[in-house]
Amino acid sequence: MKGTFYVIGVGPGDPELLTLRAARTLEKCQVWLTPAARKNGESTALAIASGAVSVAGKEILTHHFPMKKVHMGETPDPEVKEAWEQVVALITTELKAGRDVAMPTLGDPAVYSTGFYVCQTLLEQNPQAVVEIVPGISAIGATSAAAGMPLCLGDDQLAVIPAIFESTKIREILIQFDAVVFMKVHKSMDRLVPLLEELDLLDKAVLVERTSMTDQRVRRDxxxxxxxKLHYFSTMIVRKL
Structure with a gap:
């Protein structure tokens, strides 16, 4: 294959948080493969990337990835696996034609990103494919900045988990760690708030909706x-000290 596949972290929302390397890579790629959470829906990653880099002359391919849970060590949902395989077929066609493909992904590719599943599927089918990961500013770091709250200092122990974990496991993690970051809290507040109150941690928690975006909201109550009804892009930090 003559082309290179890039997974590019575009940050949490503000195009000005795009890194210089991310911008340069997006500029040089002829094809952008942009993920969408809904069929025929808009791509938030594309909106962020295009706010910093012109799309003039780019071929924009938008692909729908089902919003379903993926459990490590288990076979993924057939619809999810099919989406990965379909997008890899698109990528492979472009790479064989000698075109570089950029996949902008929200935040940092290392944190709960579909980009790594796509990379894995691509390399399983095409072991000789060239893949590069461009890190980005995560929603975790941006939320910390918005809240004016450090994630960890000194010998603090930090955990980062989805808020969809079962309550018993969340309780154990809150007791064990000095600071906990909850991702995807928009549907879990009714479980989280009583648990935080029980552990006397309610006043130690900060919720940030749409981190770094123009309508960002920092919530302490x-x-x-x-x-x-909270936005999907909602993150909570609980810090004991």
Missing amino acids: LKAAMGE
């Missing part, structure tokens, strides 16, 4: 946020 978590009880007030319980009855609200």
Whole structure:
């Protein structure tokens, strides 16, 4: 294959948080493969990337990835696996034609990103394919900055987990670690808030919606946020000290 496949972290939302390397890589790639959470829906990653790099002359391919859980060590849902295989077929065609393909992905590719599943599937089918990962600013770091709260200092222990974990496991993690970052909290507030209150951690928690975006909201009254419909891009930091 003559082309290179790049997975590029475009940050949490603000195009100005795109790294210089990410911008340069996007500029040089002829093809952008942009993920969408809904069929025929818009790509947030594309909106961020195009806010920093012109799409003039680019071939924009948008692919739908089903929003379904992937459990490590288990066979993925057939619809999810099919989406990976379909997108790899598109990528392979472009790479064989000698075109570089960039896949912009929200935040950092290393943190709960579909990009790595795509890379794995591509390399399974085409072991000689050239793949590069471009790191980006994560929602975790951006949320810390928005809240004015460090993630960890000194000998602190930090955990980063999806809020969809079962309550018993979340409770254990909150007891064990000095700081916990909860991703995807938009549907879990009714479980999280009572648990934080029970552990006397409610005043140690900060919720940030749409981190770094123009309509970012920093929430410290978590009880007030319980009855609200939160945005999908919502992250919570709980720090004991």
